Each structure stands twice: as C-alpha cells, then as structure tokens.
Amino acid sequence: MRTLILLLLLLAPPAFALDPGEMFADPALEERARAVGRDLRCLKCRNQSIFDSNAGIAKDLRVVVRERIAAGDSDREILAYVQxxxxxxxxxxxxxAAHTYALWLTPPALVLIAGLAFAAYMRKPRRTPETLSDEDRTAARALLKETR
Amino acid sequence: MFWLALAAAALLSGVWIAWPFLRIRSVDLTSADGAISIYRDQLDEVDRDRAGGLISDAEATAARAEIERRALHAARSLDQGLAISKRAPLTAVSVTLVAAAATLAGYAWLGSPDAPDQPLAARKQEALTRMADAGDLTSQIQLLIQRTQDNPENFEDWWMLARSYAAIGDHASSADAYRHAADLAGDRPAVLSAYAEAMTLANGNKVPGAARLIFEQVARDSADPRARYYVSLARAQTQDFQGAIEGWTALARSSAPGAPWMPLVRRDIVNMARFLEQDVTDYLPDATPTEIAAAGGTGVMFATDRIATLEAQLAKQPKDYKAWIALARAQAVAGERDAATEALAQARQHFAAAPFVLQKISEAERALGLDLVATGPRGPDAEDIAAAAGMTQAERDSMVEGMVAGLAARLEEQPNDPDGWVMLVRSYATLGQQERAREAYSQAAGIFDGNDAVLRALERQAGRMISSD
Amino acid sequence: MIVEFGHFALWLALAAALIQSVVPLWGTSRGHAGAMRVADTAAQVQFLATAASFGALTYAFVVSDFSLRLTALNSHSAKPMLYKITGVWANHEGSMLLWVLMLALFGVLISVFGRMIPVVMRATVLAVQGMIGIGFYAFILLTSNPFERIANAPLDGQGMNPLLQDPGVAFHPPLLYLGYVGFSTAFSFAVAALITGRVDPAWARWMRPWVLFAWSGLTAGIALGSWWAYYELGWGGFWFWDPVENASFMPWLIGTALLHSAIVVEKRNALLKWTILLAILTFSLSLIGTFLVRSGILTSVHAFATDPERGAFILLMLCVYIGAALTLFAWRAPDLEDGGVFALWSRETGLLVNNLLLAVACGVVFVGTLYPLVLELITGDKISVGAPYFNQTFLPIFGVTMLIAGIGPFLSWKRARKADVLRRAATTAGVAATLAVLLALAMGLSDPVGLLGAFVALWLAVATLQDLGRRTGFPNRAFLRRLVGLPRSAWGLYLGHLGLAIAAAGVIAVSVWRDEAIQTVTTGEATQVGPYEFTLMDIENTSGPNYQTSIAAVRVTRNGELVTLLFPERRWYPVEQKPTTEAGIRTLWHGDLYAVLGDPNGARGFVTRYYYNPGVPWMWFGAMLITLAALITLADRRLRVGAPAARRSAIAQPAE
Structure with a gap:
C-alpha cells in the first residue's frame, strides 16, 4: 500500500477537489459544513480555506468535517477535533491563548493609541497666528500679484 | 575587441555623468519661487469657492489673510541664493575614471567575457543531430534535407531522405526524393521501382499512369519483384483481374517461399481468387486451409481473424494501448461498433492514470466516429488513492502498471522530457523492476547525451534508485 | 556578446548609482551647481544602463539562449512569445532586475520632469534614490545575478510555472513594482526634506505627483493580481489575506494615508512631520514586502527564492534603509515647525482621523501578517492568521474609515460649521439607510452583516454624490458648466471615493450573496444556480501552443432564455507536468457567471462547479475608477511638475 501511494503521488497531477459525492444532501448541514470549513486552513496552500483549494489535504479535511457533522458534533467540537x-x-x-494575546490585543491597542495620540495632538495649545501689519499686507499682496 | 568596446562604453558613460563639470559655468537657483506660485493658486481657489458660494465672506477674508501671511513668511525666510560653479576638468576626469574603473573592475570580477551568445536558432544543428541520434525521424529528415541542399549530387542522401519520408508516411515527398535519387543512380531498376511505389502510395495506393509505365519497363528489363507486383496491381486496378492474378502467381512461383514480399502476394492472390470465384489452389498449390477458407469466405473474415488474435494477445498483455486501439479499429471495420466502444472503454480503465494514452484513445475514438463524449486527460487523485485502499492487490498492481505503461508510451513518442524519464525510472525501481529501470535509465542517458545539466539531474533524482545493483 | 554586455551594463548602473549618491550631496554642501547637476546625468546613465541590461536579458529569453542559468531554469523554446518576454520577470532574478529598472526609471523621470524643483532639493532626492539603488544593484549582482552562465548549455529550458503563463499575472508584477518602487520617490523626498530642513507646501506639491503615480500603479497591480487569482485558481476567490497579498496591501493603505496628508501639507502647511513619517513608512513597507516575497520566508506561488543568503542580504538592507531614515527622522523632525492651525471640526481633522485609521488598519494587517512568522521564530508554535481574523479586526476599522471618507468633503478647511455638517450627514444617513432597506426588500436579502456593509458602501456613494451636487449647485442651471469647470483634483476626489464605494459594494455582494453548485454531470445535464440554469453541452479535447486542453461548452439560460455560453478549460502543460484551470466567465453588469471544469468522474460524467458571483465586475470597475481618479488628479495643472513657465521670475532665466 505504501508503494502504491508513493507511486500515485509520484505520478499524480494535483487532484481536483470538492467531489460532489462528499456533499450533504441537506442544505442546512451543507451550510454548516461550509461555515466550519471557512475557519480551517488547507495546510499546504496559500492562506486558503479548505473550501477554496484543490489540494488533497483540503479534500481530506472536508471529509473529516462532514464525518464529524454526520456524527452529530457541534461546530466547536469539530474545530477542537481538527485542532x-x-x-x-x-x-x-x-x-x-497565551501565545496569541499579543495578536488579539494589538488591534484594540492600536485604536486606543491612535485615539490618545489624536486627543493629545488636538489639545496641544497652539499660538494663534499674528495678524499682519498693513505694511506687511501690502508687501504680501505685491508679492502675490507679481508676474500674474 | 570586446574589452575595447566595453572600455569605450564605460568611458563614454563616465563623460556623460561628469558633463556638468565640463560646462564653462553652471548657475542654479537654490530655491525657486515655486512656493509663491502655490499661494497664488490657493488665492485663486478661495476666490472661486467664494464665487460658488461654498464659503462665506468672512471665511474668504480669513483664508486670504492666512495665505498672505504665509506667502510673506516664505518669501522672507527662504534662501534665494544661487549656486554657481566653474568648469572643473580635473574633477570631471576623476569622476569619469571612477565610474569607468568601477564598472570594468566589477564586470571583470563576475563576468564571463568569453561566453558567446547562444541563441537557440544558432544551435539548431546541434539540437537536430542530438534528436536524430536519439531516433527522432523528423530531425533525421531535417538533417538530410540540409545535406541534400548542400550537396545535391549525393545519391545516398537522397535515398535515405526518401526512405525516411516513407517511414513517416509522407509518400509525396518521398516520391520526390526518390526521383532525385533515380536521376543520380542512372535509372537503376530498384531505385526506379521504389520511386514508382512512392508515387503509388502517395496516390492512395492507386498506381498512376506514369508509375505503371515505370513498373512495366523495370519488369521488362529486370526481375525486380516490386515492379512485377505493382504491374499486377495496376492491372487489377484497370479491371484486368485475370491478368493481375496471373502476374502475382508468376511472381509467387519465381520467388523463394520465405521472401519478404510473399505474405502480401499470397494475400492478394487469395483475395483475387475469392473475387473471381475461382479455386485458389489453381494459383497457389500450397495454399493453407486458412487461405482456402478465406478465399471462399467473406472479407470480414480478416477483421474477425485479427480481432481474435488481438483479443488473445491483450488477454495475455493488456498494457499495450496500441493493441487496444487496433482491436477497436478492427471491430469497427467489422461493423461491431458496440464492441469497439467497449474495447476502448476497457482500454481507458487500464490506462486511467495515463493522460497521454487517454488522449491517444480519444483520438482513435474520434477517428472511428465512436465518440459521443470524449474523456479528458486525467491523473490519479485522492479519490483514486482512497479507492485503491479498497482494491485487491491484483487490482492495485494493475492500476499502477497502467499508469507506468502510459508514461512509457508517452516517452516513446515524446522522448524530450527529462522529468518524465526520471519518473519512469523511479516508478520501475519502486515496482522492483530493476531490469526495466536500468533500461529506461540508459535510454534516457542516451537521449540527453551531452546535456550535462539534464544528466546531472537524472543522476541525482533517479540514478540512486538503480545503483543498488 | 549581447548577454555579456547586459551584465556589464548592470555594473555600469551600480557605478552610476554610487556617483549619484555621493557627488550631488557633496555639491549641496559646497553650493557647487555642477556637482549637484551630476545627479541628473548620473540618473540618466543609470537608467540607460539598467534598460540596456534588462533589454539584454529580454533578448536572451526571446532567442532562448539557454547558456544563461536563468533562461535554462525558467524558459522553454516551445513557449509562446508573450510568455518568453513576461518570463523575464516571472522569476526571482529577473523580477529584481525589473525592480531596479523601475527605480532607475523614477530617477530619470525626476531628473527630466523635476526641472522646476530647485536643484538642491532635486540633487538630494536623486542622491537618496542612488543610495537605494546601490543596495539593490549589489543585491542582484552578488546574490541573484541573472547573467550567470553555464558551461554546457542545455538544448531546452525547464519551462515556467503554467499558473504564471497568463496575461493577468504577466503584467501584474510591472504594475505592482511601479507602485512599490514608485514609493521610493516619497521616501527620497522625505529624507531630502529632513536633510535640507525644508518642508513646506511646495515640497508637498513636488512630491505628490510621484506618490499619485506610484499609488495608481499599485492600485492597478493589486486589482490585477486579485483578478488573476479570481479566474485562474478556479474557486472564485479573489483575496486570501495571504502574506504575499498583504505585502502589497500594506504600502497601499499607508500610501493612501500619505496621499491625503500631503494635501494637508500643501493646502494648510500642517501635519508636516506626520507626512514625512508616512512617506518613510510607505516605502519601508514596500521594502518589507520585497523582503517577505523575495527572501523565501514564506512559501507560496509567489515566493520563488529560497536562498537564505538572499534573505539575510535583504534583511540587512531593510534594517539599514529603514533604520537610517527613522534615525534621521528622530534627529531632525523636532526642528520642523507645523504651521496651520485648525479646529476640531475641520477638513484637516477629518483627514487626520482617516490617516490614523488607515495607519491602524495597516498596523493590524502588519501584525496579522508578521505575527505567525515571529511567533514561529521565537517559540516554534505554528499558527495561521486568515480571513476570519482580518474580517473581525480590519473590516470594522476600514468601515469607519469609509464612513468618514464620505463626510470628510463636507468639512471645510480650518474651521467647519458643525451644524451644517451634521445636517448634511443626517441626510446622507437617511438616504443610504432607505436605499439599503429598499435593496433588502427588493432582493429578499436578510444577512445583517451584508446589509450593514451595503449601508456603508451606499453611505460613501451617497455622500460623494451629495457633495458633488453641492459643489456644482445642482440642480441649478449653472450646474453643468460648473461640473465641467471643476478642477481635475476635485474629479479625482469624487471618482476615487465613488470607485471605493463601488468596489466595496462588489466585495460585500460576492462575499455574502454568492450562489454555488458542485456536481457530477454528463453532457446535456442541467443544474440550477440561483436564477440561472447551467447545462454542460459538449467537451472537446484539443491542444494549444504548449499545452493540451479539454474545453467544455456550458450553456447558461435564465427562465429558458439563452444568456451565454461559457467555455471553461482544464489544461495540461507537458513540459512542466502541471495542470491549470481556466474558468469560463461571462460578465454581466450585476455579476459574473462562472464555470469550472473538473475531472472526469464515472463513465461519462465530469465534476463541474458553477457559480453566480454578484458584484464581482463592480470590484474591478471600482478599482479601475480609483486608478483613473489618481491619474486624473495627476493631470491637474497645479500638480504638473513643470508648472507655468510664465511665472518663473527673472532670476531663474540665466540658469539654463
């Protein structure tokens, strides 16, 4: 059997995925399978979910998801099972979890920092611009009229 | 020479770069009045917004005041100085030399100045020779065409060219080449009859008038069996059936029983006897029972014979896609279209994992008009693996063998595929067929002889698997 | 000898870049006009040399010169000519050469079109461009030399990934690089500003066209890449939050912020330091993107290089360039003086808030992209950060950004009338909400997230049209005349925002309301997909220039009436031993009909996947509108770098 799989892998072009045979007839169950599948990664693809890939491993995982749904697992249980x-x-x-706190906390932290920075910037006292003397104003107008 | 050109290019570029140092006088404003023009634009915009009612008078006045203030600030604080420089030949020379020297040194370090361009078009000869040596007929023909063009007086080349054309079925070109060969050979009978035969084959196996004249002349002047055969064929084709069968009979009598043309001659005698409803033993005293039966039977007999032979052969060795196609063809000729479809379907199962063969099968299917829906090329997928898990060992072996046989078949026709050869060698080795693995390996090594990159890859990827011997 | 001359020319380009980065700076410190002008001539030589080098490499690909390792590994004589040419940059070495070609192109463009930029600024900008060039030329020549020769040239090459043999992906890298590398100009202007100490509206006006140009290229490049994924990968997906995609999206987000903050600098002389920081960050993110894709730290279709030596080299360059620029910023920025004062309710505040939101959004993408890599480096834990994460974090932030982008134009500069703005925003909200409800009722839509998204897109569209109406006095009689008379930059604003609204509507529609059907069918069998009926008519096997293919004909009808025929393909590339999928797509105004041909299944059946993808054409149309908006703005008279010659003062005349 090992030899066979080796050979198949050796000769196989990537297999085409999502065989209709693996689909649920019940649209509600199928919808659930899709929803769960969207959160599962095809392990050897770009950041694609198992429902967006032709790879064999994606197909295997789809089968697993459907088996668990058929076995009556909840979405959470399925994710835990695969995980x-x-x-x-x-x-x-x-x-x-501990190793992803930083990942999940960064977005709110960034929003907070941006908000604080904005508040600090807007509250900073700024000198009001001095008004131009009549003399300067005439000079400025002359400058701006030049070669117009 | 190449280095001279490079040095010239490098120096020229250096001079270009250093050009500003060679101008008598350069003067540049270090700060433009661009800023002021921006404020002018902004004033325009305030006026326009005011006119459009987008801002109130008070806002417009405030905006104008701010713009004026900024413009004044800009005008007073910005440096309005000039940068001036005079011609500096020494600096120019040093910049030029630095540029040129750095370029040439860098290139001398990593470049390959001795390596010429090698565009593929210039390497056609090399490519053709290598392909021709590997047995590629088209390449051989290309080479022969070149040689006949360079030296049109060489009989051997024309002769070889004609034969090569015949081998790929291009009989018209073959006839043309034979004509040249015949001219050079001073109308040697064997060459003339080969020429006329090519004309006949090019004419869909109907002997044309000119060819018939040649055959008749050759047959008169010599005992050339080919000419004698075709003279009879020409008679048959002009409704002189009795003349034809007698001519063939005479040929058969004067030939050794083992002569290579004998099966053909005997077959034609048998067919003609049947057609004329005469006793075949009148012409062939040593006719076999099969021949006698055939002469009395119907034309389908042959197809049936062939079908039986092929079926027996395929029962023993099912991994021969050409035999499957031949079987389907024979069945189609015999009018057994369903059986032909069935044969192709079986063939597909055997070669399910070999896209190339599947394509050949589909082509045959189209040629025979059996296709309603052709099947696309397809490789094994996860489903096959899963299915394979449920197979018996024999079924599994059959599936794998089908895949490997398909690969071998493809490489036979398209040998220029290093990856394919690696796959084939590895497959044989994995199946434990060391003999075949070695054979394939040496075949591949022959094809890619002289192509070190491929040979190395071959050695690396496949060589190890057969070195255990 | 053409090939070897190409190699030589690359060294010449490096030498020119060296001189370009040293001599002009010496000139600015001495006030030496000649030395400063060397920046121009060196930029010209650098460009010509790089172009010659690129031309030589292209020649090698076109004539299939397999004595180059690069062509032997990446090309094949049987490839169609188009892909021989695009094959030049469909590999690591060639794409880096394209990178420096773009860099040199921007340098020479600055030297040619930047005549109105005072020589000190221009020389400094070009010197910085030269410094960037040095690093990349050295990287190419030392670690990724495309002109490496092999002793025994093979008779044919090993081909090119067939996924990349496609017009969409063929022109994706040049556009993307136009953006990536174009942002180097913003970087150079920012660094030059820090060096010369000059930041003012003029500086912003000099820099803005380059940013606009680069940004439009990046927008088009991202859209093209997404379009390619959409029709080539065969799943109807167009964006996977893959690190390679994110690598181009991050500079886009910050570049968008930069584009807007530069307006504030030009109009109001405010947000100077922030704008300089954005300019540095935008190009830094382009460099990080280059690092991510080129170092082989990711493994995906795009990441060709896997050599750690290259990775280390790029990482070093990254640290040197970004580190030096940020250090310079920390040192010099405190001396810069912010000018314009503005109230809380003002256009400036609106743009600042949007800038901050875009920066935060970019930060989220940055963390989501790099976190798994860093985590794996430190702890060895492998995690994935995919669409669900970005949907929860990025989308809300970007949604708010779009809401503010809608009403931003309502705010006037400096100090806006709060009551007016709120009144107009209330109208916007009312109209958008009404339209969203009508849409839901008419189409029978119920998905709350989808409807919320639709509301946001409608809000932006309504607000944009509302402001356009106000500005032109609609429905006054003068309306048409004013519409025509609008400055091009105003057209850029309206078209750009409208394009974003349309693209967003498309993304939402296809994400939430797609119809999909997967089945085994035999010829003649019909399948219902939403309101459409797909029927497999026929399948034909044939062959293309360098592949074999099965083409299916699929008839699509709606209520029995023929809509179109689709021709999805399955191709097999024998040289590369790889299959590809070519989806059959028919674009209607409201969505795409999309069919994919799978493998044979059973005796005469085929696996087929049919989709109705609503909104997809809107995404591409929106992206085109955004790109067009940037180009229109670029054509605004006031941004033309040549500026009106009549206004040049008398002093400038002896300069030439």
Missing amino acids: DRFGDYVLLKPPV
Missing part, C-alpha cells in the same frame, strides 16, 4: 490532530496551524482564526 487536536493538526495543531493551531489548521485554524485560520487563531485561538485566544
């Missing part, structure tokens, strides 16, 4: 086997890397939406 247990493939690690955090398979989740397109990283889990909130």
Whole structure:
C-alpha cells in the first residue's frame, strides 16, 4: 500500500477537489459544513480555506468535517477535533491563548493609541497666528500679484 | 575587441555623468519661487469657492489673510541664493575614471567575457543531430534535407531522405526524393521501382499512369519483384483481374517461399481468387486451409481473424494501448461498433492514470466516429488513492502498471522530457523492476547525451534508485 | 556578446548609482551647481544602463539562449512569445532586475520632469534614490545575478510555472513594482526634506505627483493580481489575506494615508512631520514586502527564492534603509515647525482621523501578517492568521474609515460649521439607510452583516454624490458648466471615493450573496444556480501552443432564455507536468457567471462547479475608477511638475 501511494503521488497531477459525492444532501448541514470549513486552513496552500483549494489535504479535511457533522458534533467540537490532530496551524482564526494575546490585543491597542495620540495632538495649545501689519499686507499682496 | 568596446562604453558613460563639470559655468537657483506660485493658486481657489458660494465672506477674508501671511513668511525666510560653479576638468576626469574603473573592475570580477551568445536558432544543428541520434525521424529528415541542399549530387542522401519520408508516411515527398535519387543512380531498376511505389502510395495506393509505365519497363528489363507486383496491381486496378492474378502467381512461383514480399502476394492472390470465384489452389498449390477458407469466405473474415488474435494477445498483455486501439479499429471495420466502444472503454480503465494514452484513445475514438463524449486527460487523485485502499492487490498492481505503461508510451513518442524519464525510472525501481529501470535509465542517458545539466539531474533524482545493483 | 554586455551594463548602473549618491550631496554642501547637476546625468546613465541590461536579458529569453542559468531554469523554446518576454520577470532574478529598472526609471523621470524643483532639493532626492539603488544593484549582482552562465548549455529550458503563463499575472508584477518602487520617490523626498530642513507646501506639491503615480500603479497591480487569482485558481476567490497579498496591501493603505496628508501639507502647511513619517513608512513597507516575497520566508506561488543568503542580504538592507531614515527622522523632525492651525471640526481633522485609521488598519494587517512568522521564530508554535481574523479586526476599522471618507468633503478647511455638517450627514444617513432597506426588500436579502456593509458602501456613494451636487449647485442651471469647470483634483476626489464605494459594494455582494453548485454531470445535464440554469453541452479535447486542453461548452439560460455560453478549460502543460484551470466567465453588469471544469468522474460524467458571483465586475470597475481618479488628479495643472513657465521670475532665466 505504501508503494502504491508513493507511486500515485509520484505520478499524480494535483487532484481536483470538492467531489460532489462528499456533499450533504441537506442544505442546512451543507451550510454548516461550509461555515466550519471557512475557519480551517488547507495546510499546504496559500492562506486558503479548505473550501477554496484543490489540494488533497483540503479534500481530506472536508471529509473529516462532514464525518464529524454526520456524527452529530457541534461546530466547536469539530474545530477542537481538527485542532487536536493538526495543531493551531489548521485554524485560520487563531485561538485566544497565551501565545496569541499579543495578536488579539494589538488591534484594540492600536485604536486606543491612535485615539490618545489624536486627543493629545488636538489639545496641544497652539499660538494663534499674528495678524499682519498693513505694511506687511501690502508687501504680501505685491508679492502675490507679481508676474500674474 | 570586446574589452575595447566595453572600455569605450564605460568611458563614454563616465563623460556623460561628469558633463556638468565640463560646462564653462553652471548657475542654479537654490530655491525657486515655486512656493509663491502655490499661494497664488490657493488665492485663486478661495476666490472661486467664494464665487460658488461654498464659503462665506468672512471665511474668504480669513483664508486670504492666512495665505498672505504665509506667502510673506516664505518669501522672507527662504534662501534665494544661487549656486554657481566653474568648469572643473580635473574633477570631471576623476569622476569619469571612477565610474569607468568601477564598472570594468566589477564586470571583470563576475563576468564571463568569453561566453558567446547562444541563441537557440544558432544551435539548431546541434539540437537536430542530438534528436536524430536519439531516433527522432523528423530531425533525421531535417538533417538530410540540409545535406541534400548542400550537396545535391549525393545519391545516398537522397535515398535515405526518401526512405525516411516513407517511414513517416509522407509518400509525396518521398516520391520526390526518390526521383532525385533515380536521376543520380542512372535509372537503376530498384531505385526506379521504389520511386514508382512512392508515387503509388502517395496516390492512395492507386498506381498512376506514369508509375505503371515505370513498373512495366523495370519488369521488362529486370526481375525486380516490386515492379512485377505493382504491374499486377495496376492491372487489377484497370479491371484486368485475370491478368493481375496471373502476374502475382508468376511472381509467387519465381520467388523463394520465405521472401519478404510473399505474405502480401499470397494475400492478394487469395483475395483475387475469392473475387473471381475461382479455386485458389489453381494459383497457389500450397495454399493453407486458412487461405482456402478465406478465399471462399467473406472479407470480414480478416477483421474477425485479427480481432481474435488481438483479443488473445491483450488477454495475455493488456498494457499495450496500441493493441487496444487496433482491436477497436478492427471491430469497427467489422461493423461491431458496440464492441469497439467497449474495447476502448476497457482500454481507458487500464490506462486511467495515463493522460497521454487517454488522449491517444480519444483520438482513435474520434477517428472511428465512436465518440459521443470524449474523456479528458486525467491523473490519479485522492479519490483514486482512497479507492485503491479498497482494491485487491491484483487490482492495485494493475492500476499502477497502467499508469507506468502510459508514461512509457508517452516517452516513446515524446522522448524530450527529462522529468518524465526520471519518473519512469523511479516508478520501475519502486515496482522492483530493476531490469526495466536500468533500461529506461540508459535510454534516457542516451537521449540527453551531452546535456550535462539534464544528466546531472537524472543522476541525482533517479540514478540512486538503480545503483543498488 | 549581447548577454555579456547586459551584465556589464548592470555594473555600469551600480557605478552610476554610487556617483549619484555621493557627488550631488557633496555639491549641496559646497553650493557647487555642477556637482549637484551630476545627479541628473548620473540618473540618466543609470537608467540607460539598467534598460540596456534588462533589454539584454529580454533578448536572451526571446532567442532562448539557454547558456544563461536563468533562461535554462525558467524558459522553454516551445513557449509562446508573450510568455518568453513576461518570463523575464516571472522569476526571482529577473523580477529584481525589473525592480531596479523601475527605480532607475523614477530617477530619470525626476531628473527630466523635476526641472522646476530647485536643484538642491532635486540633487538630494536623486542622491537618496542612488543610495537605494546601490543596495539593490549589489543585491542582484552578488546574490541573484541573472547573467550567470553555464558551461554546457542545455538544448531546452525547464519551462515556467503554467499558473504564471497568463496575461493577468504577466503584467501584474510591472504594475505592482511601479507602485512599490514608485514609493521610493516619497521616501527620497522625505529624507531630502529632513536633510535640507525644508518642508513646506511646495515640497508637498513636488512630491505628490510621484506618490499619485506610484499609488495608481499599485492600485492597478493589486486589482490585477486579485483578478488573476479570481479566474485562474478556479474557486472564485479573489483575496486570501495571504502574506504575499498583504505585502502589497500594506504600502497601499499607508500610501493612501500619505496621499491625503500631503494635501494637508500643501493646502494648510500642517501635519508636516506626520507626512514625512508616512512617506518613510510607505516605502519601508514596500521594502518589507520585497523582503517577505523575495527572501523565501514564506512559501507560496509567489515566493520563488529560497536562498537564505538572499534573505539575510535583504534583511540587512531593510534594517539599514529603514533604520537610517527613522534615525534621521528622530534627529531632525523636532526642528520642523507645523504651521496651520485648525479646529476640531475641520477638513484637516477629518483627514487626520482617516490617516490614523488607515495607519491602524495597516498596523493590524502588519501584525496579522508578521505575527505567525515571529511567533514561529521565537517559540516554534505554528499558527495561521486568515480571513476570519482580518474580517473581525480590519473590516470594522476600514468601515469607519469609509464612513468618514464620505463626510470628510463636507468639512471645510480650518474651521467647519458643525451644524451644517451634521445636517448634511443626517441626510446622507437617511438616504443610504432607505436605499439599503429598499435593496433588502427588493432582493429578499436578510444577512445583517451584508446589509450593514451595503449601508456603508451606499453611505460613501451617497455622500460623494451629495457633495458633488453641492459643489456644482445642482440642480441649478449653472450646474453643468460648473461640473465641467471643476478642477481635475476635485474629479479625482469624487471618482476615487465613488470607485471605493463601488468596489466595496462588489466585495460585500460576492462575499455574502454568492450562489454555488458542485456536481457530477454528463453532457446535456442541467443544474440550477440561483436564477440561472447551467447545462454542460459538449467537451472537446484539443491542444494549444504548449499545452493540451479539454474545453467544455456550458450553456447558461435564465427562465429558458439563452444568456451565454461559457467555455471553461482544464489544461495540461507537458513540459512542466502541471495542470491549470481556466474558468469560463461571462460578465454581466450585476455579476459574473462562472464555470469550472473538473475531472472526469464515472463513465461519462465530469465534476463541474458553477457559480453566480454578484458584484464581482463592480470590484474591478471600482478599482479601475480609483486608478483613473489618481491619474486624473495627476493631470491637474497645479500638480504638473513643470508648472507655468510664465511665472518663473527673472532670476531663474540665466540658469539654463
């Protein structure tokens, strides 16, 4: 069997994905499978979800998702199931945990910093511009009229 | 010479760069009045907005005041100085030399000044020779064409060219080449009859008048069997059936039984006897029972024979896509269209993993008019792997063998595919067929002889798998 | 010897860049006019040399000279001519050469069209351009030399990734680089401003056309790349938040901020330091993008290079350039003086807030892109940051940005009348909400997120038209005359914002309301997709110039009436041993009909995927409108760098 798979991999052009045979007949279940699948990464692709890829691994994961749904798992249980086997890397939406606090906290922190910086900038006292003396005004008008 | 050109280019560029130092006097404003013109534009805009009612009078006045204030500030604070310089020949020379020296030194370090351009068009000869040596007929023909053009007086080249054309089925070109060969050979009978044969084949196997004259003359002057055969064929084609069968019979009698043309002659005698409803043993005293039956039977007999032979052959060795196609063709000729479709379907299963063969099968299907829907090329996918898990060992082996046979077939026709050869060698090696792996490897090494890059890749990627021997 | 001359020319370009970065600066410190003008001549030579080098490499690809390692590895004699040429930059070495060609092009353009820029500024800008050039020429020559020869040239090359053999992706890199590299001008102007201490409205006006030009190229480049993914990858997806995509999106976001803050500098002499910082950051992000794609730190379709030596070299350059610029900024910026004062309710504030939001949005993309890499480096943990993360963090921020972009033009400079602005914004909100509700009722839409998105897009469109109406006095009789008389930069504003609204509407529509069907069909079998019926008519096997292909004919009808025929393809490239998918697409005004041909399945069946993608044409149209807006603004008389010659004062005359 090992030889066979080796050979298949050796000779195979990338397989085409999302075989209709793997789809649920029930649209509601199919919709759920899609929703869960959108959060799972095709492990060897660009940042594509398993529903956006032709790769074999994406197909295998789609099958897994459908099996778990058929087995009656909740969405959360399915994600946990896949995460247990493939690690955090398979989740397109990283889990909130010690090693991702910085990732999840950065956006609100950036908004906060931007807000504070804005407030500080607007509150900074600024000197009101001095008014021009009549003499200067005449000079300025002459300058601006020049070669017009 | 090349270095001289480079040095000249480098110096010229250096002079170009250093040109400002060679001008008698350069004067530049270090700060333009660009800023002021911006304020003028802004004043215009305030006027326009006011006129359009977008801002109130008070706003317009305030805006104008601000612009005036800024303009004045800009005019007073900006440096209005000039930068001036005089001609500086020494600086110019040093800049030029630095530029040229740096360029030439850098290039001398990493460049390959001795390597000429090698556009592919200039390497056509090399490419053709290599392909021709690997057995590529088209390349051989190209080479022969060149040689006949360079030296049109050489009989051998024309002869070879004609034969090569015949081998790829281009009989018209072949006839043309034979004509040149015949001129050079002083109308040697064998050459003349080959010429006339090519004309006949080019004419869809109908002997044209000119060819018939040649054949008749050759047959008169010599015992050339080819000419004698075609004279009879020409008779048959002009409704002189009795003359034809007698001519063939005479040829058969005067030839050794093992002569290479005998099967053809005997076949034609048998067919003609059947057509004339005569006893074949009158002409062929040593006719075999099959021949006797054939002479009395119908034309389909041949197709049926062939079908049986092919079926037997395929039962033993199913990994021969050409045999499958031949079988389908025979069945189609025999009117068994369903059987032909079925044969092609079976062939597809055997070669499901070999896109190239699938394409050949589809072509045959189209040629035979069997196609309603042709199947696209297809490789194994995850589904196949999954399906393979449920197969018996025999089924699995069959599937794998089909894939490998397809690859080998493709490489036979399109040998210029290094990756394909690597795959083939590795596949054989993985299947434990060391003999074939080695064979494929040496075949590939022959094809890419002299192409070090490919040979190295081949050695690296496939050589290791067969070196255990 | 053409090829070798190309190699030589690249060294010449390096030498010219060296002189360009040293002599002019010496000239500015001495007030030596000749030395400063060397910036121009060196930029010209540098460009000609780089162009010659690029031309030589192109020649090698065109005539299939496989004595170059690069052509042997990346080209093939059987490739169509178009892809022989585009193959020049479809690989690491060639694309870097294109990079420096763009850099040299911008240098020579500044020297030619920047005659009105005073020589000190121009010389300093070009010197900085030269310094950037040195790094990249050295990088190419030392680690990625495209002119490396091989002793025994093979008779044919190894081909080119067939995914890249496509007109969409063929012209994606040049446009993208036009943007990436174009931002080097902003960087150079910013650094020159810090060196010379001169930042004023004139400086902003000199810099803005280059930023606009680069930004329009980047916009078109991103759209083209997205379009390619849409029809070539065969899933109807167009944006994956992939690091390679993000690498081009980050400079776009900050570049957009820069574009707007430069207006504030020009009009109001305010936000000077912020604008300089943005200019430095925009190009820094372009460099980081180059690093991400070229160092091989990512592995994807785009990341060709995998050599750690290259990665280290680029990282070093990154640190030197960005570090030096930021250090210079920290040192010199405190001396710069902000001029214009503005109230809380003013156009300046609107632009500043949008700037901040764009910067935050860019920061979010930056963190989302680099966090997994850094985390893996430090702890070894591998995580993915994909669409769900960006949807939750980036989209809300960008949505607010769009809301403010809508009403920004309502605010007048310096001090706006708050009551007026609020009254107009209320009208905008009312109209947009009404339209969104009508849309939901008419089309039977219920997805709340989608409707919210639709509201935001409608808001921006309504607000933009509303302001255009006010500015032209619609529906007065003078309206048409005023419309025609609007300055080009105003057209840029309205078209750009309208384009963004349209593109956003398209993105929302296709993300939320796409119809999809996947099935095995035999010929003659029909499938219902939304309101459309797709029927597989026929499949034909044939071959192209360097591939074999199966082409399907798919008939699409709506209520029994023929809409169109689609011809999706499955191609097989024998040289490269790779298949590609060519989707069959028919664009209607409201959406795309999209069909993909899969593998045979069963006896006579084929797997097919059919989509109705509403809004997709709007995305491309919106992106085109945005690009066009930038080009129209560029054509504004006031931005033309040549400026009116009549206004040149008498002193300037002896200069020539």
